Amino acid sequence: MTGILTKYDVVIGLEVHAQLSTNTKIFCGCSAASGSEPNSNICPVCLGHPGTLPVLNKKALEYAVLMGIATQSTINQYSTFARKNYFYPDLPKGYQISQFDLPVCENGFLEISSGHGETKTVRIKRIHLEEDAGKSIHDRGNSTLIDVNRCGVPLIEIVTEPDFSSAFEATDYLMKIRQIVRYLGICDGNMEEGSLRCDANVSLKIKGEERLGTKTELKNMNSFKNVEKAINYEIERQFEILEEGGSISQQTLLWNPDKNEAYPMRSKEDSHDYRYFPDPDLIPVTISNEMLSEIRSMLPELPGAKIKKFTEIYLLPEYDSSVLTQEREIAEFFEEVCKQTLAFKEVSNWMMTEVLKILNEKKITISEFNITPQNFAGLINEIKSGSISGKIAKDVFADMLETGKDAASIIDSKNLKQISDPALIEPVVKSLFDANKQKVNELLEGKEKIFGFFVGQVMKSTSGKANPALVNELIKKELENRKNE
Ligand code: ADP
Ligand code: MG
Ligand code: ZN
Numbered sequence: 001m002t003g004i005l006t007k008y009d010v011v012i013g014l015e016v017h018a019q020l021s022t023n024t025k026i027f028c029g030c031s032a033a034s035g036s037e038p039n040s041n042i043c044p045v046c047l048g049h050p051g052t053l054p055v056l057n058k059k060a061l062e063y064a065v066l067m068g069i070a071t072q073s074t075i076n077q078y079s080t081f082a083r084k085n086y087f088y089p090d091l092p093k094g095y096q097i098s099q100f101d102l103p104v105c106e107n108g109f110l111e112i113s114s115g116h117g118e119t120k121t122v123r124i125k126r127i128h129l130e131e132d133a134g135k136s137i138h139d140r141g142n143s144t145l146i147d148v149n150r151c152g153v154p155l156i157e158i159v160t161e162p163d164f165s166s167a168f169e170a171t172d173y174l175m176k177i178r179q180i181v182r183y184l185g186i187c188d189g190n191m192e193e194g195s196l197r198c199d200a201n202v203s204l205k206i207k208g209e210e211r212l213g214t215k216t217e218l219k220n221m222n223s224f225k226n227v228e229k230a231i232n233y234e235i236e237r238q239f240e241i242l243e244e245g246g247s248i249s250q251q252t253l254l255w256n257p258d259k260n261e262a263y264p265m266r267s268k269e270d271s272h273d274y275r276y277f278p279d280p281d282l283i284p285v286t287i288s289n290e291m292l293s294e295i296r297s298m299l300p301e302l303p304g305a306k307i308k309k310f311t312e313i314y315l316l317p318e319y320d321s322s323v324l325t326q327e328r329e330i331a332e333f334f335e336e337v338c339k340q341t342l343a344f345k346e347v348s349n350w351m352m353t354e355v356l357k358i359l360n361e362k363k364i365t366i367s368e369f370n371i372t373p374q375n376f377a378g379l380i381n382e383i384k385s386g387s388i389s390g391k392i393a394k395d396v397f398a399d400m401l402e403t404g405k406d407a408a409s410i411i412d413s414k415n416l417k418q419i420s421d422p423a424l425i426e427p428v429v430k431s432l433f434d435a436n437k438q439k440v441n442e443l444l445e446g447k448e449k450i451f452g453f454f455v456g457q458v459m460k461s462t463s464g465k466a467n468p469a470l471v472n473e474l475i476k477k478e479l480e481n482r483k484n485e
Helices: 002-007 058-070 167-184 224-243 289-297 303-312 318-324 328-337 344-362 373-384 390-403 407-413 422-435 437-444 449-461 468-483
Strands: 008-019 082-085 095-098 105-115 118-131 135-137 145-147 154-160 196-206 216-219 251-256 261-267
Touching (some): 002 224, 008 167, 058 105, 058 167, 058 289, 118 167, 167 196, 167 303, 196 224, 224 261, 373 390, 373 407, 390 407, 422 437, 437 449, 449 468
Parallel strands (some): 216 251
Antiparallel strands (some): 008 154, 082 095, 105 118, 196 216
């Protein structure tokens, strides 16, 4: 890669399709759910039968505008639908309804990471609404099957300017987009199932030259890892061709994740090949000022702002902030807990380890978690006040998880309160010393290891409830007494 970078600039632009999580399709009342019986969620409208008329789903428009606002785009209060004409078996209408010269959002921005702690602002050229096409299924015997359920499912396409200079940047952008659509609740972001799809346009440009090189378009990467691998593969491939004096042909390549190679799918059409024209069946989309401000008010606090707040208000390290803001619900749980305790870092530690572990193990979301933010704060406060030790806290946590009870009542009913009164521990230490004279002597002779034995015994005879720091202190004190005897 370093050889490439001394001679060429890598230029990448992304086109991301996000399937909007509306109940119904974009222009008809059919269910937009995936996983239904093939060819069951269809009607004359989404199949484009003659004489039918599409009507725009307001929710889909709202979602597109939300994404526009979240990416600081200009919202076009007047936009239009166009027909993109092409033949493919999974497109019974022969055209896809999309937006062309007047998309609903334009000129947005997103801050991404370039690696090594550096950030960069990427320009978003446009976000437009369109309908999805159907699906061809090739892996059932000798014939290809077609499922048109997906025809008419609403998508937004988010198109960047060619602003990325590495596969790392492109992947980081995609992760941020996924995080935002999930925060907004407009798309589930599932790349394996295709609710979030990314096409990567890649070219190399000789350093110092103005003109961009010919690009190829990569498709079919269904994970972040594959996006990164496919882009790096394509950079190398183009470099080898250019170095041998060849030229890049503009084409679409399909990524094969099993072979780690990309194969040409078709030579790439130019937009004029699609014969875009305004859809005569759909009136222009207008967004009133009222509607716009209503949508604006639905905008949640976004990941960028949350991270800033977590580091500046809750004083968490960057790492904690980014882990806890990964998912909106986790971030909100954290904030709810912190309304009732000031031990922010302690909450963060417990959430990043114990809580996330449980969610992972049980494959549940935080909304299905059995401990309420209030009870969780209660547990943290019991630890901070010295009422229970960190070790006992793990048991209390397990109990809370099982029973849904609050920490205080578990500590009470199981009598788990930490013993921090020296008068209760001293006699234990003394009788232990009396019963183990030989070991006391060894300890006095400098056998440090024996110390742990005494600590362990005191903890054992107090069922782990003695305050460990205090136990240490009292053993040392008793040792001094015996030394002077
Ligand atoms: P097309 O008409 O081929 O779809 P667009 O102008 O719509 O091309 O751009 C599609 C995507 O390709 C955009 O994300 C854009 O940033 C990117 N792109 C355009 N030119 C290049 C290039 N030379 N190298 C890499 N990406 C490019
Ligand atoms: Mg395009
Ligand atoms: Zn329909």
